[in-house]
Amino acid sequence: MSHLDEELQEPVDRREPTPEIYNEEGSVRTEFLEAVEAAIAGADTEFLRENIAGLHESEIGDVIEALPQEARPELVRLLGDEFDLTALTEVDEAVRLDIIAGLPAEQLASAISSLESDDAVYILEDMDDEDRDKILSKLSFIERIRLTRSLDYPESSAGRRMQTEFVAVPPFWTVGQTIDYMRKEDDLPNSFSQIFVVDPTFRLLGAVDLDKILRTKRKTKIEAIMRETNHPIPAETDQEEAAQLFEQYDLLSAAVVDSNERLVGVLTIDDVVDVIHEEAEEDIMRLGGVGDEELSDNIKTAVRSRFGWLLINLGTAFMSASVIGLFDESIEKMIALAVLMPVVASMGGNAGTQTMTVTVRALATKDLDIYNAARIIRREAGVGIFNGVAFAILIALVAGFWFQNPELGGVVATAMIINMFAAAMAGILIPLLLDRAGADPAISSSVFVTTTTDVIGFFSFLGIATWWFNI
Amino acid sequence: MSHLDEELQEPVDRREPTPEIYNEEGSVRTEFLEAVEAAIAGADTEFLRENIAGLHESEIGDVIEALPQEARPELVRLLGDEFDLTALTEVDEAVRLDIIAGLPAEQLASAISSLESDDAVYILEDMDDEDRDKILSKLSFIERIRLTRSLDYPESSAGRRMQTEFVAVPPFWTVGQTIDYMRKEDDLPNSFSQIFVVDPTFRLLGAVDLDKILRTKRKTKIEAIMRETNHPIPAETDQEEAAQLFEQYDLLSAAVVDSNERLVGVLTIDDVVDVIHEEAEEDIMRLGGVGDEELSDNIKTAVRSRFGWLLINLGTAFMSASVIGLFDESIEKMIALAVLMPVVASMGGNAGTQTMTVTVRALATKDLDIYNAARIIRREAGVGIFNGVAFAILIALVAGFWFQNPELGGVVATAMIINMFAAAMAGILIPLLLDRAGADPAISSSVFVTTTTDVIGFFSFLGIATWWFNI
CATH class of the missing domain: 3.10.580.10 (CBS-domain)
Incomplete structure (x- = not known):
């Protein structure tokens, strides 16, 4: 006992989370990763057991993700029973499915039966039905019932995320x-x-x-x-x-x-923390037009997740282009219009995106509803008008001097006020209407808002110019 | 005891979180809010104590935020000692400071001394030094020392968020x-x-x-x-x-x-859950160009948080405009260039934003680092080339038929490939470099990326057209 006592009296000094595997920036150390890769290549099971098996599941997950794709299933195979399958709940879906596909059903079933139920469900739910049934059939009756009950609840439901062990x-x-x-x-x-x-x-x-x-x-x-x-x-x-x-x-x-x-x-x-993270992540990705992409996706998956969005954007871009086409004679007579028109559209696009970002987040956190919508719409209108006037003055000065044409400055300023106001209204009303209609405003608002500001920006500027200069 | 027993044997049925104050969408019910407003207007302290004082702190926070600005401090004043100050940790900073400013220092000090230390610090840290010192001086020596110790740690540090009560x-x-x-x-x-x-x-x-x-x-x-x-x-x-x-x-x-x-x-x-939420929120807001804005901010604050970003955008928009200005003679001779040029720029802007969104998030979650950057850059280059070629074909077909000019289709297609590739590279390299330089890539990437795609889009399209058609 005295030796144990002594050891326990030592202050525990573990400031750094297992300093040996992470570098200062919190990613897996290159030297460590190279050693692991070498061990995998040389089938050095002993090294892997000593240095990987004892790590925290999330640390093992980080190591797996940092490894080249072909080395990942190999690592799991080499570790055998000493591999903590919980680590697979910490990696991207593509990586997880890739590794699972490489494991014999027996090893997988025995590993899954040692997991807590929520982790087991997390791993099973992404597999295709046939593979999953094969695994489930190898489990004991009680375990199978327990897991099936969770799996019978809808995807992303509390029933899927719950733990069936409790007191x-x-x-x-x-x-x-x-x-x-x-x-x-x-x-x-x-x-x-x-x-x-x-x-x-x-x-x-x-x-x-x-x-x-x-x-x-x-x-x-x-x-x-x-x-x-x-x-x-x-x-x-x-x-x-x-x-x-x-x-x-x-x-x-x-x-x-x-x-x-x-x-x-x-x-x-702890499961909920992951959900909060995922949901915020999802909103960021959707606002950026990149669906449910993950960093580990390959080119094909990445292209697929982005192509649709770009295709829609191509359609709306041609819509804006056709608005410009309406005024081709005016542009021909006054080439400065072609130079200035993207400025008006771009300012509207940015202002609209600002309002839209605030609105989409407020909807997601349920801070925005019918009751206070009127107040927020009034505020956005105020911001739109104020910024519209301020930037109208700036753009009038620059454009007036650039083209030595004060009247052109006045025209572009008027278009700017109109477009900034339209941007504010589009930025708040489009997400609100999409939300009302049951669509996710994070996915689709962006394309509607920028199309609106492009079309109104080009139309107001070129239209006012055509009328004012009588061209 | 038998009565108590009976009561306890009843299954607890509280599926809905206090159904009386929220509607189906999870915002405060209009009827309830109107009743509260009426009670505040009529100084009906009894109603407020019965219906507000017993709610959960976060529910009180929701009610406060849903109330009109002028009614908020009044509610707190009417509730007096029965107001749970913890509710102020659940509202936006602007709302909190507004309410605190309306409370007598004595009431505030006595309320703060009944809070857990982390909540007390959360409320004290946003106040200005003078007001804070006034409150602190009214607390007991022990309490003052405890809170000052937390407040002495840097803003947003673990020391600020910690609870000093523990076993x-x-x-x-x-x-x-x-x-x-x-x-x-x-x-x-x-x-x-x-x-x-x-x-x-x-x-x-x-x-x-x-x-x-x-x-x-x-x-x-x-x-x-x-x-x-x-x-x-x-x-x-x-x-x-x-x-x-x-x-x-x-x-x-x-x-x-x-x-x-x-x-x-x-x-x-529970404090950490709030931090995770705040940090994700911050990234979304920064990517949308809206700083640290909150929904309850007034017009002035909202304008201030967005003006700077729009001003930078005006500068970069004029930069892109001056690129167009270089080619004004070409546009004059071939007006179709003016119609098509925003399409090329807009496609690049969207593709760049997609790559940038993935990159910024991967940097924030530390999934992207020097070790795997090369792989991701290769992937993005692949996505850029693939999407570039695909959309080049589409745009060549549409433009060729529209203007009955197959050569123009070829020119715009070439520009599209160049700009989509440039977008992919800008989308990954700009956030990486900003991160290296110690800047927050979420704040500043967007403006650099879209400027790059605008400038390269206009320059490549107008430049190639000028050279090819020899105008």
Whole structure:
């Protein structure tokens, strides 16, 4: 004991998260990666077991993603039973499917049965039906039922993300009984922060936080200290909605219930953190016109995710071009129009994107609704008019001096005010209408907004010029 | 007891989070809001206490944000001591400062001393120095020291976000002693999932999860069951970095240590969830060119946050315009050039934005680094060439038929390939270089990328046309 004591008295100094594998920028160190690649090439199982198997699952995930594609399944094969399959929940879908395809069904089934249920479901849900059924058929009856129940819930639902391992006790137990039960029971979840109270049919009666149990005398009955279950989540609930409940009420875990209000699982904050991240990521990607792309996708997948968006943009660009075509005679007579027209359109496009970004985010976080929409629309109108006038003055000065034509300055200034106002209105009304119509404003707003500002920008500038200069 | 028993046996049915205040879309119900407004106007304190005071802090925050500006401080004043100041941590900064400015210093000081330290710091940190010192001077010495210590750490650091209330015990205590201590000690944090083990100088020795304590016999010593503290976080660490540790290692809470490795506080997952949300939000807003704007900002603040970006865009738009100006004679002779040139530029702008979005996100999540940059650059080059050729064919067909000029189709197709390739390279290299240079690629990439695609688009199209048609 004395040796152990001594060791424990040493202050634990682990400031850096396992400094040996990450460099200062937080990516996997080149030297480490090269050593791993060499070990894989030389089938040096011992090196891999010593240096990879003991890492945290997310660290193993980072190493896998940093490896060249062909080395990844090889690493998993070489590690065999010592490979923690949880690591596959930490990598991109394309990488995961690639590795799974390379593993024998037996190894996969035995690895999956050792996972917590939420991780197992995470890995199984992306596989195609045939492969999944093959794996499921190799599991024990209980395990298969447990996983199938989760998999039967819709994609991205709370039922898919929940853990089916939890602690549930009857209300008439005492704190002492409960503690004793937890001391001797082996099949408990790895870590948990609350226990649930259920009736004999598993209907949810309440919950008790662990710190409450610790602070209560052994003789007290559970029903005396249990609290209402905070926001039990129906298993069909979309994961994004569930995440919003966690965020709003600062939950650490929440009960998941079926349509009969029976406890079927527990959703924990660590899964929710991933959901929050994914959903924000999705919005950024959609606003940028890149669907559900991942960094590890190959050229073909990347082209596929971007082509559609560019095709739509080509269509709308020709629409704007045809507006210019209407005024080709005016441009021929006054070439300065061709020089200035992209400036008006581009300013409108940027102003519209600004308003749209604010609107799309406010819709996603539910900060914007019918009740305050009127106020925000008024604000955006004000911003549009103010910026319109300010930039109208600037553009009038530059254009007037450049082409030595003050009247042209006046024309482009008027078009600028019109387009900046149109940009503000398009930026807020288009996402609002798309949202009303049940479409995701993050996906489609951008193309509608910039088309609007292009068309109105070209039309107002060239139209006013044609009328004013009578050309 | 029998009545209580009966009540407790009823299944708890709280599917909807307090259905009375939110509508189906998750925003505050109009009827409820109107009732609250009427109560504020009529100084109906009783109604407000009954219907607002008991709500969750985040629900109160939502109500406050949904109220008209002038009603907000009035609500807080009417609720008096029954107003839970924590609700102010749930509203936009502008709203918070507005309400705080309307509260007497005494009420504010007494409310702040009842908050947990992290919430108190969150409210104090945005106030100006003078107001803050006035509040601090009204607190007890201990409270003042505790809060000042947090406030002395840099903005957005772990030290600012940490809670200074935590449970720490010596390693030689038994599990029984620890449980007894927690049972009789009143001054414990509201909820916690681990306790820390420290030496007499508060140097961190380890930690024990609550479920571990519950599962261990009373006689066992704490040092026998304690584990290494997962990733203690130096108090100066930026909150974003701390959040990444939480995400990577699925932490629920982490010790915060000072430069002498002494335990000074604990960072909990609920604060980190907010940080993750804020940081993703920030990236979206920056990519959209709208700085740190909030939905509740007034016109002036919104104009200020967007003006600078638009001004830069005006400058770069004139740069592109001057490229067009170089070729004014060509355009005069062949007006179709004016019609088609925005199509080339716009396609490049969109393709560049796609690549840039992927790059900026990959940099933010540390998935992109020197080691794999070469692979991603190759991939983007491939995507650029493929999309360039595909859209070149499309645009050549449309333009050729439109203007009955196959040669023009060939010219615009060539320009399209050049610009799509340039877009791919700009989209990845510009964020990478900005990141290298220590700038935030989310803020400034967009303007550089679209300027590049505009200039190259106009120059290649007009230049090739001038050379080919010899005009």
